[in-house]
Amino acid sequence: MTTDAKPLGAALPRRVVRGAPWLRHAAVPAVQLAIAAVVIALWQFGADAHLVNGQLFGTPAGIVSAARRTFADGSMAADTTATVYETVTGFVLGSVLGSVAGLMLWYSRFVARVVEPAAVAFNGVPKIALGPLIIIWLGAGVESKIVLAFVSTLVVALLAAYGATREVDADLVTLLRSIGASRWQIFRKLLLPSAMPFMFAAMRINVGFALVGAVVGEFISSQRGVGHAVFVAGNLFDLNTVWLGILELSIVAAIMYALLARCERLLVKGRT
Amino acid sequence: MSHLELSGISQSFRRADGSLHRVLAECSLAIERGEFVSIVGPSGSGKTTLFNVIAGLAAPQSGTVTIGGARVDGPSARVAYMLQKDLLMPWRTTLENVTLGLEIRGVPAREARRRGSELLERYGLAGSEGLYPGALSGGMRQRAALVRTMVLEPEIVLLDEPFSALDYQTRLMLECDVRRIIDERGCTAILVTHDIDEAVSISDRVVVLGGKPASVKLDVPIELTVEGARTPVTSREAPEFRRYHKAIWEQLEVALPGAA
Numbered sequence A: 001m002t003t004d005a006k007p008l009g010a011a012l013p014r015r016v017v018r019g020a021p022w023l024r025h026a027a028v029p030a031v032q033l034a035i036a037a038v039v040i041a042l043w044q045f046g047a048d049a050h051l052v053n054g055q056l057f058g059t060p061a062g063i064v065s066a067a068r069r070t071f072a073d074g075s076m077a078a079d080t081t082a083t084v085y086e087t088v089t090g091f092v093l094g095s096v097l098g099s100v101a102g103l104m105l106w107y108s109r110f111v112a113r114v115v116e117p118a119a120v121a122f123n124g125v126p127k128i129a130l131g132p133l134i135i136i137w138l139g140a141g142v143e144s145k146i147v148l149a150f151v152s153t154l155v156v157a158l159l160a161a162y163g164a165t166r167e168v169d170a171d172l173v174t175l176l177r178s179i180g181a182s183r184w185q186i187f188r189k190l191l192l193p194s195a196m197p198f199m200f201a202a203m204r205i206n207v208g209f210a211l212v213g214a215v216v217g218e219f220i221s222s223q224r225g226v227g228h229a230v231f232v233a234g235n236l237f238d239l240n241t242v243w244l245g246i247l248e249l250s251i252v253a254a255i256m257y258a259l260l261a262r263c264e265r266l267l268v269k270g271r272t
Numbered sequence B: 001m002s003h004l005e006l007s008g009i010s011q012s013f014r015r016a017d018g019s020l021h022r023v024l025a026e027c028s029l030a031i032e033r034g035e036f037v038s039i040v041g042p043s044g045s046g047k048t049t050l051f052n053v054i055a056g057l058a059a060p061q062s063g064t065v066t067i068g069g070a071r072v073d074g075p076s077a078r079v080a081y082m083l084q085k086d087l088l089m090p091w092r093t094t095l096e097n098v099t100l101g102l103e104i105r106g107v108p109a110r111e112a113r114r115r116g117s118e119l120l121e122r123y124g125l126a127g128s129e130g131l132y133p134g135a136l137s138g139g140m141r142q143r144a145a146l147v148r149t150m151v152l153e154p155e156i157v158l159l160d161e162p163f164s165a166l167d168y169q170t171r172l173m174l175e176c177d178v179r180r181i182i183d184e185r186g187c188t189a190i191l192v193t194h195d196i197d198e199a200v201s202i203s204d205r206v207v208v209l210g211g212k213p214a215s216v217k218l219d220v221p222i223e224l225t226v227e228g229a230r231t232p233v234t235s236r237e238a239p240e241f242r243r244y245h246k247a248i249w250e251q252l253e254v255a256l257p258g259a260a
């Protein structure tokens, strides 16, 4: 059995691109790198020529030296580890528990009707507003940031999973029932796989939300984390360190997206 | 004793305003083993409702369904249901879609795969086992849905407008295949369709549902004189074809412009 066979359409090129295959694959990143290089060069040149105020905007060279410094004194590793730990833990807990709860609502219409309005209302609350409460309750350590990342992702995951169960074709449920499927089998063979793409879509959004939750928590009160470093540097007008933090956060987000995309390819089949 | 007996089936649904919407009233029908019966009737006359009762998915308000003398009170392995939409799961390959029912019934995976591939091959889908439904044509998809139905080895096959989304040629071809396959396996079949030509050409008997609430208004055996074997294609050439068509058409109370 060939489970990894692609739909025929996927094998066909969308449009004819001239040139060798490696050239086609390399073209996009090459152009992206070139644009980045030009921007960085112009920025540095502008600062050196006093066309751009290096104090107000930072400079590429300054960012590099900030990176060197924080790397050498170990604060880069400590801060990114803390932020990644808070973000990933909150994200995983929020996504898993939210998705499970959302799927479970399919089992009970009654509970779903009780929970849904509350979930929708809570979804509209900027979770940052909960920051002071959570920090008062849990302190300035990592726990409060994990909980902030968790509450930032939970309801998005829950509503997406629950929404997905309601998108399921009622005729497919009829078909499975006519074959004699139990409710659990309908859940396993129909609900779960058909909700999968929706749950991944929610997780893509939640990568950003989890980061916001953790970083804002660090802004409010913390001893460690990229958010903490950015907050402190911002107060000192050390723009280079602020840029460095932003760069670190984007790298963390990019890695999380890439890992997520890999999981999605493994778990979501037969769709293009 | 007939293979499938419906006696006095009535069914109603409660409307949003609380009033009762009577859909079926006292429908009785006896279908013999190996018979191919079509049910035609206006949209909303309760054909799908009747199928749901036969499949054991909904209990009728009153009346009984028996299969081989045994009363139906829930989904049964003796009945398989095929709907208008192919309902293939996009995340399963053709073969995995076909073996879905066997999986649910607890048939070991290897055995299920063996039976699935064998039928796919027999019914003209060799080579598409590993393809996802997105890569199949409409006709192939409906054919895969047919294999998914037949691999369960049902005694009774319920076909709820399975051809209506197909183009004319694919449809004729699939009609012929379905009739042949049903006969080969000795199944009893009931087909719901809006297409009178289809009903007359494929069936041994046509039942018209009508009225509000609906009941059996006409029940005609179809006897056609054809040269050679009778298939849905050759049936259309039979001299009696138009007469049956007309008799059924008249029962359908189709409100035509100018036919006040």
Ligand SMILES: Nc1ncnc2c1ncn2[C@@H]1O[C@H](COP(=O)(O)OP(=O)(O)OP(=O)(O)O)[C@@H](O)[C@H]1O
Pocket: B013, B014, B023, B041, B042, B043, B044, B045, B046, B047, B048, B049, B050
């Ligand atoms: N579960 C239900 N709850 C309430 N009303 C229902 C339900 N199922 C069917 N009905 C109603 O019963 C009537 C008959 O529906 P049914 O689907 O059986 O018609 P049908 O003959 O199959 O029509 P079509 O040819 O359009 O498929 C319709 O008016 C429909 O609204």
Ligand SMILES: [Mg+2]
Pocket: B047, B048, B049, B160
């Ligand atoms: Mg119907």
